[in-house]
Amino acid sequence: xxxxxxxxxxxxxxxxxxxxxxxxxxxxxxxxxxxxxxxxxxxxxxxxxxxxxxxxxxxxxxxxxxxxxxxxxxxxxxxxxxxxxxxxxxxxxxxxxxxxxxxxxxxxxxxxxxxxxxxxxxxxxxxxxxxxxxxxxxxxxxxxxxxxxxxxxxxxxxxxxxxxxxxxxxxxxxxxxxxxxxxxxxxxxxxxxxxxxxxxxxxxxxxxxxxxxxxxxxxxxxxxxxxxxxxxxxxxxxxxxxxxxxxxxxxxxxxxxxxxxxxxxxxxxxxxxxxxxxxxxxxxxxxxxxxxxxxxxxxxxxxxxxxxxxxxxxxxxxxxxxxxxxxxxxxxxxxxxxxxxxxxxxxxxxxxxxxxxxxxxxxxxxxxxxxxxxxxxxxxxxxxxxxxxx
Amino acid sequence: xxxxxxxxxxxxxxxxxxxxxxxxxxxxxxxxxxxxxxxxxxxxxxxxxxxxxxxxxxxxxxxxxxxxxxxxxxxxxxxxxxxxxxxxxxxxxxxxxxxxxxxxxxxxxxxxxxxxxxxxxxxxxxxxxxxxxxxxxxxxxxxxxxxxxxxxxxxxxxxxxxxxxxxxxxxxxxxxxxxxxxxxxxxxxxxxxxxxxxxxxxxxxxxxxxxxxxxxxxxxxxxxxxxxxxxxxxxxxxxxxxxxxxxxxxxxxxxxxxxxxxxxxxxxxxxxxxxxxxxxxxxxxxxxxxxxxxxxxxxxxxxxxxxxxxxxxxxxxxxxxxxxxxxxxxxxxxxxxxxxxxxxxxxxxxxxxxxxxxxxxxxxxxxxxxxxxxxxxxxxxxxxxxxxxxxxxxxxxxxxxxxxxxxxxxxxxxxxxxxxxxxxxxxxxxxxxxxxxxxxxxxxxxxxxxxxxxxxxxxxxxxxxxxxxxxxxxxxxxxxxxxxxxxxxxxxxxxxxxxxxxxxxxxxxxxxxxxxxxxxxxxxxxxxxxxxxxxxxxxxxxxxxxxxxxxxxxxxxxxxxxxxxxxxxxxxxxxxxxxxxxx
Numbered sequence: 021x022x023x024x025x026x027x028x029x030x031x032x033x034x035x036x037x038x039x040x041x042x043x044x045x046x047x048x049x050x051x052x053x054x055x056x057x058x059x060x061x062x063x064x065x066x067x068x069x070x071x072x073x074x075x076x077x078x079x080x081x082x083x084x085x086x087x088x089x090x091x092x093x094x095x096x097x098x099x100x101x102x103x104x105x106x107x108x109x110x111x112x113x114x115x116x117x118x119x120x121x122x123x124x125x126x127x128x129x130x131x132x133x134x135x136x137x138x139x140x141x142x143x144x145x146x147x148x149x150x151x152x153x154x155x156x157x158x159x160x161x162x163x164x165x166x167x168x169x170x171x172x173x174x175x176x177x178x179x180x181x182x183x184x185x186x187x188x189x190x191x192x193x194x195x196x197x198x199x200x201x202x203x204x205x206x207x208x209x210x211x212x213x214x215x216x217x218x219x220x221x222x223x224x225x226x227x228x229x230x231x232x233x234x235x236x237x238x239x240x241x242x243x244x245x246x247x248x249x250x251x252x253x254x255x256x257x258x259x260x261x262x263x264x265x266x267x268x269x270x271x272x273x274x275x276x277x278x279x280x281x282x283x284x285x286x287x288x289x290x291x292x293x294x295x296x297x298x299x300x301x302x303x304x305x306x307x308x309x310x311x312x313x314x315x316x317x318x319x320x321x322x323x324x325x326x327x328x329x330x331x332x333x334x335x336x337x338x339x340x341x342x343x344x345x346x347x348x349x350x351x352x353x354x355x356x357x358x359x360x361x362x363x364x365x366x367x368x369x370x371x372x373x374x375x376x377x378x379x380x381x382x383x384x385x386x387x388x389x390x391x392x393x394x395x396x397x398x399x400x401x402x403x404x405x406x407x408x409x410x
Numbered sequence: 411x412x413x414x415x416x417x418x419x420x421x422x423x424x425x426x427x428x429x430x431x432x433x434x435x436x437x438x439x440x441x442x443x444x445x446x447x448x449x450x451x452x453x454x455x456x457x458x459x460x461x462x463x464x465x466x467x468x469x470x471x472x473x474x475x476x477x478x479x480x481x482x483x484x485x486x487x488x489x490x491x492x493x494x495x496x497x498x499x500x501x502x503x504x505x506x507x508x509x510x511x512x513x514x515x516x517x518x519x520x521x522x523x524x525x526x527x528x529x530x531x532x533x534x535x536x537x538x539x540x541x542x543x544x545x546x547x548x549x550x551x552x553x554x555x556x557x558x559x560x561x562x563x564x565x566x567x568x569x570x571x572x573x574x575x576x577x578x579x580x581x582x583x584x585x586x587x588x589x590x591x592x593x594x595x596x597x598x599x600x601x602x603x604x605x606x607x608x609x610x611x612x613x614x615x616x617x618x619x620x621x622x623x624x625x626x627x628x629x630x631x632x633x634x635x636x637x638x639x640x641x642x643x644x645x646x647x648x649x650x651x652x653x654x655x656x657x658x659x660x661x662x663x664x665x666x667x668x669x670x671x672x673x674x675x676x677x678x679x680x681x682x683x684x685x686x687x688x689x690x691x692x693x694x695x696x697x698x699x700x701x702x703x704x705x706x707x708x709x710x711x712x713x714x715x716x717x718x719x720x721x722x723x724x725x726x727x728x729x730x731x732x733x734x735x736x737x738x739x740x741x742x743x744x745x746x747x748x749x750x751x752x753x754x755x756x757x758x759x760x761x762x763x764x765x766x767x768x769x770x771x772x773x774x775x776x777x778x779x780x781x782x783x784x785x786x787x788x789x790x791x792x793x794x795x796x797x798x799x800x801x802x803x804x805x806x807x808x809x810x811x812x813x814x815x816x817x818x819x820x821x822x823x824x825x826x827x828x829x830x831x832x833x834x835x836x837x838x839x840x841x842x843x844x845x846x847x848x849x850x851x852x853x854x855x856x857x858x859x860x861x862x863x864x865x866x867x868x869x870x871x872x873x874x875x876x877x878x879x880x881x882x883x884x885x886x887x888x889x890x891x892x893x894x895x896x897x898x899x900x901x902x903x904x905x906x907x908x909x910x911x912x913x914x915x916x917x918x919x920x921x922x923x924x925x926x927x928x929x930x931x932x933x934x935x936x937x938x939x940x941x942x943x944x945x946x947x948x949x950x951x952x953x954x955x956x957x958x959x960x961x962x963x964x965x966x967x968x969x970x971x972x973x974x975x976x977x978x979x980x981x982x983x984x985x986x987x988x989x990x991x992x993x
Contacts, residue, residue, distance in 0.1 A: 021856055049860050050968040072905060075860055110628055113888075131905035132888055148886065148904075149841065149861055152848045255634055256845040269640075276640040276649040276678050277656065280845050283634050349638060350631030 021047055025055035028155040032080060035236055036198075037162045042081035047151050048073065061142075067123035072130060076147030078154035081140050084196035086162050089169040090141035092189035093117070101137060103164035104171070104314055106328060106373035107239070107305075110347060112160060135161045159236040166307055167372075169193065170401070171314040177408035178317060190410065194402075200395055201232055210299060210382030215268070218244045218251050223262040225302055225383035226253065230260035234390055235304035237261070240374065241282040242383075244300040245292050248272060252288055254280045259304075283348050286355035291378065294359035298378045302386040305374040306394035308401050312337035313371045315404065328372045338396030340367040340375065347373070367393045413472055413611050413897065414515045417450075418536050420529050422598045423462055423521030427529075427536040430518065439987050441894075442471025442515055443876030444498055445914035447487035448921065450518060455496070455921045459489040460597040462522040468505070468563070468603065469517075473875045475510030475611035477619055478893040479626045479885075480878035482507035482693045484516075484580070489925075490589040491597075492574040492746065492787050493806040493830045496921045497589030500873055502692040502700065503581035504561040511560075511607025523599030530559075531605045541601040546570060548739040549579040552602055560606035566741025568775035569596035573785035575746035575808075579738055583690050583700055583708040587743030588807065589829055614899030622893035626885045627696050633884035635844050642699040642880060645678035645687065647711040650811070652677050653843055657852070658946035659816025660716060661809065663723040664752035665802045665935075668813045668943030668951055670720035676727045681709060684727055697880055707735040710744075716811030717748030722755065722762050729764040736768060740775035746787055747771060749808025753788040754780070757797040805830035805931050814934060815943040815951050817842040817852040822962050823862045826932045826976075828918035834879050837865030846883050853949075855958045859965035867911030874914055887911075913986045916971070920978050920988060929976040932963060 025045040033040040044062060045055040046069050054062055061079055069077040082090065093101060094117065101115040108114070116136040118125035126144055129136035135145040135157040143161045147154035173190050176182040182190075205228040208221040226242045229235050240259045243252035250269045257265035269278035269285060271292075278285055288301050315337075316327065323330055328344055329352045335342040343361045345354030354370050361368040367377045367389040375393055379385035415437060417430045432446075440446040447467035457464045466488040473481035484506040490497025509516060513534040528541040544552050549566040556562040561581055569576035569592035576592030577585045586592075613619050630636045637643045654660040655673050662670040674680065681687070687709060691698035701709040710718070710730050718733040719725055737744040751770060755762050762770075773781025783791050788808050792801035802809045807830025814821035820843075823836030833839060838861065842852040850861070868887055869879055877890060887904040895902040922931075934954070943951030967974060971982035980990045 024856070047857070049857055050965045073908070075857065075864060110632055113625065127905075132891060132903040134888070148847070149864055150848055150850060150857065156848065254845060254849075256847075256849045273640070273679050275674070276645060276652040278638065278640045279635055279649055279653060280843075281634055281638070283632050283638065285634060286639055289639070346628060346631065348632035348634075350628070353631060 021049065021053050022055070025053060025151055028078070028151055029055045031155065031237060032158060035159070036083060037086065037159065038080040038082050043078070045076060045078045045151050045154065047076045064121065064123050065126070068126035068130070071123065071127045072146065074146050075149045076151035076154045077144065078147065078151065078158055079142055079144040080158055081142050082162060085193035086165060087141055088189055088193045088196065089165050090137060090143070092169065092186065093137065093165065094139060094141055095185065101165065101168060103168040104328070104372050105164050105167045105310060106347060106370070107160045108164045109328065109372070112157070112164065115161065115164065137165070156238040159238050163236060163305060163307070167311050167314070170307070170311045173410065174315050174401070174404060174408070177405065177410045179319070182410065187410065198233060200398060201391065202395065204384070204388060204391070205232070207383045207387060209384065212244065212246060212382070215246065215251070218246050219266050221383055222251060222253070222266055225300070225387060226259040226262045228387060229302060229304050229390065232391060234306045234394060235259055235374070240304045241284050242302050243288045245298065250285070250289055250292065252281050252285055255282050284354070286349045286353065287358045287376070290355045290359035291362050291376070294363045295378065297380045298362070299381060300379045300383050300386055301376060302383060302390050303374055303376045304390055306390065306397070308398040309338060309340070309369050309375045309394050310372060312397045312401055313342045313369045331371055337369055338393040338400055340369050340393045341365060342369045342371055344371045369393070413475070414510055414513050416514060417516050417518045418514045418531060419518045419520070420536065420538060421521040422519065422523040422527055422538065422600060425523065425527070425538045427538065432515070439913065441874060441910070442474070443469050443485040443874040444487065444500070444870060445874035445910060445917070446471070446516070447485055447498065448496065448914060448917045451487055451489070451496070452917065452921055455489055456924060457489070459491045459494065459594060463520060464489055466519040466591065466594045466598060467516060468519070469876070470506035470509045470515055471874060471876045472894060472898055473877060474506040476613055476897050477623050478877065478890070478897065479623055479630070479696050480692070480881045481875065482695070483876055483878060484509070485873055485876050486578060486586045486591045488591055488594040490591070490829070491593045492590040495805050495830065495925060495927055496828050496918045497591060497594070498829055499586040499588040499591060500876060500879065501578065501580045501584050501586035502878065503584035504693045505563055505580050505605060506876065507693055508560040508605040508607045510611050511609050512605055513607065513609055517603065519595070519598055519600060521598060525599060526601040527599055528602045528604065529600060531603070533606070533608055544601050549741055550582065550739050553582045556602060556604045559604040562602060562604040564602035565592040565596050566739060566775065568741040568785070569593050571775060571777040571785070573742060573774055574787050575743040577737070577741050577743045579741055583702060583738070584692070585738060585743070587745060588832070590743070592741050613897050615896040618896030619893055622889060622896055625892065626881070626889045629884040629889065630696055633846070635846060635883045636697050636880065643697055645682060646699045646701045646709065648678040648681060648709070648715050650712040650843070651715060654712070654716065654812060656946065657816050657843065658944050658949070658951045659813040660720045661811060661813045662720040664721065664756045664800065665809070665813060665937060666756070666941070668815060669946070670725065672725040673720055675725055676715065676719045676730060681727055681731070685709060685731060692878070695878070697878070699880060703731065707731060708738060710734045713810045714744040717745055718767070721748055721752045722767060724762065724764065724767070726764050729767060733767060733771060736771050740771065742771060742775055745810045746808045747774060749802060750784045750788045750791055753792050753800045753802065754784055756800045757792060757795045799936060802935050802937070803831060804934060805927065807831045812839065813943055814938050815954055818855045818954070818962070819850070819858040819861055821934060821938065821954055821959065822858055822966060823865065825934050825963060826862065826966055828915065828922055835866060835869060836862040837869055837882055838862060840865070840883050844883060847886070855962045859962050860969050862966055863969045866915050867908050869911070870914035871907040871911035874910060913988060916978060916983060916986050917988055919972065920983060923977045929963070929974070932976050934959070
């Protein structure tokens with residue numbers, strides 16, 4: 021178990037979400053296990069762990085720009101943060117904010133939520149069953165506060181209410197952004213000649229997507245069409261560790277093996293049906309594409325608050341069309357909105373969620389569309405900020 | 411407290427009905443369903459299962475009759491005639507919904523009538539009526555006679571002939587099959603229970619409940635297992651068959667193998683193509699896992715499907731459907747019936763055929779020939795035939811569609827389950843097979859003791875509201891706590907529900923301990939430690955490591971707050987608000 025906990029610490033550090041010394045994972049079996057037994061937060065965290073009795077509890081002092089973002093939010097003293105990205109809506113609901121770092125504050129915040137914000141600044145996350153859940157939630161929290169901060173700033177500029185403190189925090193956070201990447205990974209070239217090559221190409225594409233910062237390891241998905249079978253990453257898989265975590269879903273419906281497929285399988289299958297030349301799909305959560313998708317200049321829109329379900333406007337960002345839709349196969353599912361959007365192009369942004377990019381031959385084209393759209397969205401975001409005097 | 415707070419009491423000996431108003435403190439500790447039923451059973455749990463004073467409880471809960479998703483169901487509890495331990499089962503259909511609308515949290519049955527009776531409940535009123543005309547009738551005949559009621563439950567000929575795994579059928583297609591609760595009802599002389607309610611269940615915060623419902627349904631839609639193109643909403647739990655086969659954990663020929671050649675001819679898409687799936691879900695269920703064919707026959711879920719095919723070494727989709735239909739009409743638990751048949755086939759070295767299976771099911775229900783012994787369950791049958799090792803049971807309850815060699819958490823969950831072998835009880839299938847909420851390594855014992863304990867707590871809490879166990883493959887206690895708080899007006903958190911679950915499981919441990927159950931009963935059949943399963947594609951299925959199992963079980967006991975022998979301790983019981991009366 022120690023090895024497992026340290027593995028999650030390493031993965032958070034590799035993703036740039038926190039320095040390894042600022043990460044603490046605790047797990048509870050019949051005794052408490054710690055990724056770093058001498059960590060200064062251990063005592064407080066352990067008290068909360070024993071009070072809450074989950075499988076695991078983790079806490080980080082995030083790296084920049086998250087530290088700046090959280091420090092700004094903490095200054096506002098809200099009781100909760102309510103990010104509008106889809107992961108938060110679906111799984112986290114909202115993020116409690118504590119005014120002190122104590123076991124009591126952790127228990128209060130986490131007895132009904134999976135993750136929270138604390139002074140430090142810190143982020144804490146529960147693993148109701150396993151440490152991996154805490155790892156996934158910490159990734160979600162970082163993504164959620166990033167998107168919230170940058171989208172709020174644009175909205176506040178547009179409304180003329182951006183404060184000096186907010187402008188300062190924005191400048192500081194922006195200074196910590198990694199440089200724009202314009203290079204390309206050399207991915208396996210298609211057409212693919214069999215399942216083994218497909219699986220290798222998918223694993224390689226998934227890893228590159230994470231390496232380029234276009235998605236955190238625990239999110240996104242990838243698929244390829246070979247004959248009448250969609251190969252897709254399984255639900256709960258790590259996009260940079262896909263070897264052995266892919267499942268073949270026969271489009272003739274002769275088997276239920278797809279029960280463990282990504283929850284986006286209906287959308288992927290719909291895209292292959294709507295755009296028959298498509299051979300592979302890459303789905304990431306690039307931050308500026310998601311942030312821009314939330315930027316709306318119609319504050320009096322009657323669908324305000326329901327944009328992620330039924331935004332009626334035809335909008336684009338970074339050259340890609342923006343569509344509403346929720347994860348999965350419900351009436352407002354992206355399986356209904358994405359396929360038509362990708363009939364005529366190779367990239368589409370799901371509002372508040374992420375970016376889907378397609379390739380007609382292999383993942384090189386899909387990756388280029390994913391990265392190119394994100395870079396364009398980043399440029400467009402800062403242009404909008406400048407245009408609004410930010 | 412919002413909603414019904416009273417139980418309908420029915421004494422079948424004196425043919426009298428009454429109303430028992432439950433103290434608020436009781437409802438605070440045990441809001442309904444499985445937990446409240448266990449609480450009400452406990453004072454009498456030491457009695458023989460067929461003693462007139464042994465209660466049978468049919469309980470709804472605080473979410474029954476509301477818009478909370480998957481809350482129309484009921485929980486049945488008594489002492490099991492099959493295992494002699496705490497016996498319970500959840501059942502779908504509309505019984506919980508109608509009870510709540512009729513103004514009751516549930517029904518407490520005591521006494522014993524020499525002649526068959528029916529209990530009829532209509533909007534706060536109840537009466538026991540003569541049911542002699544329905545004695546011996548199959549359940550479909552009983553349901554036909556009760557067609558005007560909102561919901562009905564009944565027993566079939568199997569219960570009337572003393573089958574220890576007789577089921578209680580609800581609304582024709584739903585079954586409380588495990589633990590022989592049908593025999594408990596028959597022992598009281600109750601043939602049926604019919605309920606119609608027209609009242610509205612009060613909700614403290616309708617907007618809050620609507621928001622909670624939206625959160626839960628959003629998670630259902632995002633779940634490939636529940637609402638995906640090949641999920642339970644389309645194919646029922648039969649969708650799992652392809653996974654148990656590819657993971658080499660499909661019990662085959664009484665667990666002598668773990669892969670079944672040709673089983674794809676019986677998988678869910680094959681059944682759908684052959685029989686046509688028509689939804690027959692519980693009222694207002696957004697999952698919709700129950701399906702029927704064009705003749706109104708229930709189509710098998712994973713347990714009945716796997717038991718009546720691979721477990722018996724038969725690959726015959728027609729048999730699976732016909733056998734399940736017959737079990738429903740006769741009032742037999744398909745899991746135990748097939749488990750007993752599989753043990754019988756191994757002991758007698760016979761290869762069953764579809765014809766023998768269907769005939770023996772009928773013989774079981776009527777107590778004819780070999781059927782009389784088969785109707786006692788696999789454990790008693792194997793003992794009687796001097797081959798006790800052929801009984802694939804835990805605490806006398808037959809294992810079902812998932813071989814424990816295929817997943818360590820599943821194995822531990824089977825062993826420590828308070829009602830005997832149950833693959834659902836610890837929710838291990840979620841993370842070990844379905845990758846929800848996160849995937850775990852199925853061949854590893856690491857962390858599994860606590861995961862089993864946490865899964866047991868979560869399910870016990872859900873079944874005390876009560877809501878369907880399948881909800882927990884997508885939503886969690888966090889979302890249902892929000893629904894509960896909206897309904898009752900009393901703040902509730904996921905942590906509160908987890909604590910409720912702990913209390914409920916510990917209470918069942920107290921009951922079982924008082925009945926003499928201990929660590930020796932928290933064990934699996936020796937086969938799983940001696941014999942490997944079949945290899946899968948790129949992996950072996952070794953026998954379970956006995957030492958690792960015992961270490962995990964000891965760890966589970968520590969995590970659960972039990973002593974080294976699996977017995978409850980006073981401090982822990984009192985910490986959970988339970989009285990200490992174990993002897």
